[in-house]
Amino acid sequence: MVTMLVVDDEIYALKGITQGIEWGDLPIARILEADSVPEALRQLEENQVDLVISDIEMPGASGMELLRHIKEARPSTLTIFLTGHARFEYAQEAMRHGCFEYVLKPVDHDALKEIVRRAVAKIEERRAQLAFEETLETYRRQWTNQLPILVERFWQEAMAGGLPASPERLAREYATYDIPLAAGDTVLPVLLSVEQWDMALDGRDERIMEYALRKAAAEIIVGPEGAGAALQDRAQQSLVLLYGACGERERTALMARCRDYIRACREYFHCKVSCYVGEPAAPQALAGELERLSRLERANVMQPESVVDAAMGADQAAGGASAGSAGGGQALPPFMEWGILLEGGSVAELETAIADALRRMKEEGAGREGLELFYYGFVHLLYQSALRRGVPAGELLSQQELAEGLSARTPDGMSAWALRLLAKTHAALLDRQRDASAVIAKIQGFVQERLNEDLGRDEIAKAVFRNPAYLSRLFRKETGMSLTDYIAQAKIERAKRLLTDTNDKISNIAEGLGYMHFSYFAKLFKKVTGVTPQDYRKKHQSL
Known part of the structure; x- marks a missing residue:
């Protein structure tokens, strides 16, 4: 709805517009009146006026001054001028200051109403545009705020x-x-x-x-x-x-x-x-x-x-070891990279790499020291790969097989030995390959056996021969909870059994589960179960 202000120092002209025209079929909520520019300025100050119909020639301040004020203070307000002068200069100046329309007196009420109808349509069009721009700006800000998440999803999709x-x-x-x-x-x-x-x-x-x-x-x-x-x-x-x-x-x-x-x-x-x-x-x-x-x-x-x-x-x-040398100036092969190839199943690529490395050692005249360094590095590689896959080192290679490598005298002999052991190790890894659930079961068993200790991720990672960061992600992915939360949950489950099945002091139960501060234990217990240890015992103990 629109608020309209009519300004004219002639009372009959003013009332003729405000009361002599039927405005009911236009979306005009209020019609205000002013018989001078100062009164019009007061009305503009006190009300949100959308449309002004004003005479130009009035005693004191003129309609042009009112128009300039509106242009500076209320630029969204439309103005229709009324005048008894047909001089073009008046119309030109009014239009230059942003007047919507210029009407000659005596005013034809039907013509004025049609002009007002167009002005109201213009006001509603502006409001719709403004509302759209505000909505667009709101969503633009939301888009900007969400952009890091959207970029993350884009790259997740890409990968x-x-x-x-x-x-x-x-x-x-x-x-x-x-x-x-x-x-x-x-x-x-x-x-x-x-x-x-x-x-x-x-x-x-x-x-x-x-x-x-x-x-x-x-x-x-x-x-x-x-x-x-x-x-x-x-x-x-x-x-x-x-x-x-x-x-x-x-x-x-x-x-x-x-x-x-x-x-x-x-x-x-x-x-x-x-x-x-x-x-x-x-x-x-x-x-x-x-x-x-x-x-x-x-x-x-x-x-x-x-x-x-x-x-x-x-x-x-x-x-790692490749920063050193294999004796006589030859660099050691990248054993860590070879371990990655072995664990990734790229055996053919690894066989080529081994053969190439020992061929280079032969061309460079590698001596006994260089072959021994290769031997120890390669055995360490096999053992580390086996341990990470859950294959006990003692089951992987026999003493005789180890001795054969140590007794190799030439790069060709070392190459033949290394390729034999690679094939055997690869077969062992395939036979004993542990899937993620088996690793998780091993972690859970390790935790259950040591609920009385203050367990940390590094200690658990060493026990299952895994990188700590990788272990955390694997555990969360497979179980839906973090390793820390699982340990806490397991300890609280043990505490619940001890509270119901024994008469041990609650502080002793807390200490036996590795909690040296009883207040922390009590707070954690209530967070997980919803009740204090004392209330849990009262409710569930049957002794």
């Missing part, structure tokens, strides 16, 4: 093979999500691996802190001037994606930023983190590159809080 095949459509998708990439550009992934929390966290708090770590990664690793995103993939791995090309200088700077990030995580978030830096890949190949980084993470059990550069080769990146 699941859901990218558009057409370069033109892919370019449109990039533009939609404000991703500064062209269809042929590459993306460099950095896997963020949380190895240990120094503070006790439940599952919810751990997820909150992982979100905080991703925010910090966006600030430190991507940087304010960089282009990229910190997100979580569908396997709940935290990672950074850096957009565009990455030359040698940029990669060196990236490694430095990763080290800064690790230090910041230790200092501000009380956790140990490693960064696994991949190589630039097309978005369609991101899943494969991320899997390579995940294998590096699983294999890295000896180098916490490290920056692992996948472009250097896994063993060199993690600071």
Whole structure:
């Protein structure tokens, strides 16, 4: 509805418009009157006026002054001028100041009503446009606020093979999500691996802190001037994606930023983190590159809080044995990378790598010392791979087989021995390959046997020969809860049985489950069960 103000110093002309015209068929809620410009200004100050019909020539201030005021103070208000002068200059000046229409006196009421009808339509059109723009701005703000989540979902879809095949459509998708990439550009992934929390966290708090770590990664690793995103993939791995090309200088700077990030995580978030830096890949190949980084993470059990550069080769990146030499100046093979190939089932590729490495040693004239270093590195590789798959080391190789390798005198002899043991180890891993549920069962058994201890993730990871960060993700994925929450739940279940089946003091039960502070135990018990330990015993004990 519209509020209209009519201004005229002639009372009969004023009443003729406000009362002599039937306005009922127009959406006009109120009609205000003013017999002077000062009175009109007061009405404008006190009311939200949408339309003004005003005479130009009035004693004192004129209609033109009123129009200038309206233009400055109420630019959305429309004005229709009435005048007894037919001079073009009046009309020209009025139109220049934004007058909607100019009407000569004496006023034809039907003509004026038709002009008002058009003005009201214009007002409603403006209101609709304004409402649309406000709605659009609301959703634009919501879109902007949700954009990080939408970008995360886009990359999750991309890593699941859901990218558009057409370069033109892919370019449109990039533009939609404000991703500064062209269809042929590459993306460099950095896997963020949380190895240990120094503070006790439940599952919810751990997820909150992982979100905080991703925010910090966006600030430190991507940087304010960089282009990229910190997100979580569908396997709940935290990672950074850096957009565009990455030359040698940029990669060196990236490694430095990763080290800064690790230090910041230790200092501000009380956790140990490693960064696994991949190589630039097309978005369609991101899943494969991320899997390579995940294998590096699983294999890295000896180098916490490290920056692992996948472009250097896994063993060199993690600071492993390949940094040394095989005697006589020959570099040792990348045994950690070979372990990844073995555990990934790429046996044919590994056989080629072994044969090539020993052929090079032969060409370079490797001596006895070099062969022995190869022997010990290779045996360690086999044992580590077997242990990570749950195969006891004693069952893998016989003493005779070990002695045969140690007695090899030439690279050809060492090659034949290594390939035989590789085939045997691969067969053993296939025979004894443990699936995720078996690993989870082993973890749960380990926890149940040690409910009286203050168990940590690192201790459990060592018991099952897994990387701590990988172990946490695996457990959460398979069980739907964090390892910390499972331990707490298992202890509370044990406490419930002891409360109902024994008359032990509640404080002794708490201590026997590794809780040195009774108040913490009581608070946790009530959080899980909804009642205090005392009330639970009263309700359920039958002794």
